[in-house]
Amino acid sequence: MTDEVIRLRKVGTEAFSEFTAVVSSTDAIGALREIVASTGEYLRVREQEQSKRAAIAAVQELQAERLAVAERALQLYFERSYAERADTSRAMFERLDVAIAAGDPQLVHAVVRGVVELAQSSPLAGLEDFGRLWAQIGTAESPFEL
Numbered sequence: 001m002t003d004e005v006i007r008l009r010k011v012g013t014e015a016f017s018e019f020t021a022v023v024s025s026t027d028a029i030g031a032l033r034e035i036v037a038s039t040g041e042y043l044r045v046r047e048q049e050q051s052k053r054a055a056i057a058a059v060q061e062l063q064a065e066r067l068a069v070a071e072r073a074l075q076l077y078f079e080r081s082y083a084e085r086a087d088t089s090r091a092m093f094e095r096l097d098v099a100i101a102a103g104d105p106q107l108v109h110a111v112v113r114g115v116v117e118l119a120q121s122s123p124l125a126g127l128e129d130f131g132r133l134w135a136q137i138g139t140a141e142s143p144f145e146l
Helices: 025-104 106-122 122-128 128-137
Strands: 004-011 016-021
Touching: 025 106
Parallel strands: none
Antiparallel strands: 004 016
């Protein structure tokens, strides 16, 4: 095979500058090997990056599921807690009506104190271990089911 002269363009900082290079058959084979090796490296890196993206998507899906479970658990807690509070406050106000109707100032005072304590308490007060519960939701060691 004979050497061929080809014109190559090199991108400079200001403009294209042309130069002439002599490419031998050995150089062409080396270039082909470089193309094959670069393509193989590209495909390997591409596969690794696709695997990483798949792993990230799986973690993202798990976290979304954890959030959904935690959200539902909190909703159930609030539904139960506020239902209990509603029942308790309704009963307290019924007792207050009875105490007022009976003219019993001690019972009125006790019921009003109970209403105030109920109003001051938070449904979240019973959730001091919620952070630990959240850490366990969705783990293989401690699956959380509703």
